[in-house]
Amino acid sequence: MLNTVYQLTEPRKIETCFKNIDVTGNQVIIRPIRLSICHADQRYYQGSRSPEVMAKKLPMALIHEGIGEVKFDPKGIFPAGAKVVMIPNSPTEEDEVIAENYLRSSRFRSSGMDGFMQDYVALDHSRVLLLPDSIDESVAAFIELVSVSVHALSRFGRFAHIRRNRVGIWGDGNLAYITALLFRYMFPDTELYIFGLNQDKLSLFSFARKTFDVRSIPEDVTIDHAIECVGGEGSQQAIAQIIDHINPQGTLSLLGVSEYPVPILTRMVLEKGLCLFGSSRSGRADFQKTIDLYTAHPEIVNYLANLINVEVEINSVADIHRAFYEDINKPGGKTILHWNI
C-alpha cells in the first residue's frame, strides 16, 4: 500500500511522499488519531540542531508521541477499532541485561526513522499496547513523555538507597511536572520538594510538599536524593545546587537534555559519595506500567490534562505548520494534534 508520509525535508518545510506498506506482512496497520509535539520535534522543525545532524536525519516524518486506532492486523491479535499506544522505540535485538531503549542498535521514531506523521503507521505487535477507553485521548497522546519519567523513576527505585525521607526535583517544565506527579504516586511516603524558577509554573505543583525558588533556596534545606529535569543551559547550575543540598550517598538522577558538556564539581561528588545516573527514553514495560498507573489512579490523568496548552485540528499540511507555530510560542505545556489529515 502506498502510504502517505508527511516528511520534514528542511526547516519549516513539510513535503508529502509515499512509502510502501506490506499489508499482508506481520505488522499492525494503525491510523494515528492524537499526536503530541516534543521539544526534540520542534528542534528539528526549527532547524536548531547542528547542520550535520539535520543533513543526516532529514527527510524524516516528525512526532514520536501518539496514539492511534487499529485498522488492520494481519495476525488478528488486535481487533479493528481498538485504541492503542504506539511505542516509538524500535529494538532490533533482545538483550537480557541492557534495556531496549539503551541498545545502540535500537531505532527511534522521529530520530533515526520516520515518526508518526503518516496516513497509517505500520508497527510490530510488540510496539503496540491497548489503551483503555477510560483514558482521555489527548492526555494519552503524550504517554510517551510520561513513560520516560516512569522509566527514570523505576530506575530510581532500584538505585536509590532506602532512606527516602525527602526527594528534590529540579525544574518547573513539563518533564519536571510529570516526573513529580508520577513520583507522588510511585513513592507516596516520600516528601517531595520542587526547585524551580517560575512562580506561576511552580504553583501548579500543588501535590508536592514544598516548592522553592532556585534563586533563594534556604541553606538548611537538605534532600536524600535528587532528580534533575532542567537540561540545556540551566543544567550546570541545577546540578551544582543539587550537590550543595543533597545528603551523602544520595542519588542524582539526570533527565534534562543538554547539547553541551556540563561542568560538575566532582570533588563534592566524591566527598559525598554520590551516585549520578542518566535516563533516556523508555521501553514497552515502561509504557505498560504507565497505563497501569493511569488505570489505578485516574486522578493522574486529570492532573496531566492541566498540561495541555493547545489542541490543533490537523486537516492539511498548513495545519501542521500552524501547530508547530503555536507550540513554539506557548509559555509551556503540550500541543496536541488531532490527526484528521
Next chain:
Amino acid sequence: MVFGIILAGGVGSRMGDTKKPKQFILLGGKPIIVHTIEKFYVNPEFEKIIVLCPNQWLNHTRNLVANYFPKDNNVVVIEGGRDRNGTIMNSLAYIEQNYGLDEDTIVVTHDAVRPFVTHRIIEENIRYAQEYGACDTVIPATDTIVESQDHTVIHAIPDRKMMYQGQTPQSFQAKKLKELYESLTKEEKDILSDAAKIFVIKGEEVRLVRGETFNIKLTYPYDLKVAEALLAEEKNEK
C-alpha cells in the same frame, strides 16, 4: 453495509503504446490496481471490495488478488459494463443479489488508477454518503477552465473560484443511485460522464469531499513518472 467499488474498466489507450491496461502497470514493483485495492483492504468499514474489469482481464485480475492478498480476503473480481455507469450498475446488481440493497447500503466507487487516495478521503466519503446520500471528491481548479461548444472558439470562461476538478472516490447510497439511474432517459444516460452526474441531473444534492492534489489518476506515461517520483526511497540507518 459499506462496499468498495474499484473501477478497472479502462483499456489504457492513453498510456502510450503499451497494450496492458494502465491499472496493471507496475508502480514500485507492484501493479497499480493492487496498491489501490490495498487502501480499501486495510479499512475495516468495507464489507466487500468489488473490483470490476473488462472480461478479457478477469482471470489476470483474479490471479493478482490471489497472489497479493490472503486466501480469506474480502475482494471479489467481476466483469464491468459497457461504460463507467454500466460498470457501477453491475456492482450494484452483485450487491443486491448477494446482500440485498437497503437504505444503509453505501458504495464508495474509486478509480483503480488512483492509488494515492488517503484514509481521510475514504472516511469522509463514507460519512458524507451516509449523511447526505451522495458525495464527490474534488480539488479546487488551478487552471482556468474554458468552455467551447464547437471546439474552435471560446464560448465561456467560468469563474475559476467556483470550479473544481473531480477526483474519486464518488460515494452514494446504493439504492438511491440505482433508482435515479433507472429513471434516466436514454438521452440523459448518453451525456453522463460520471456517476455523480446521475444525482445532479435529477436535482439531487452531491456533497463535496476535499481531495488531495497528489490523489492523481495515472492516465498518461507522464503521470507514471510523477508517481514514481512521489515514492520515497528508504533512507539507510541513520
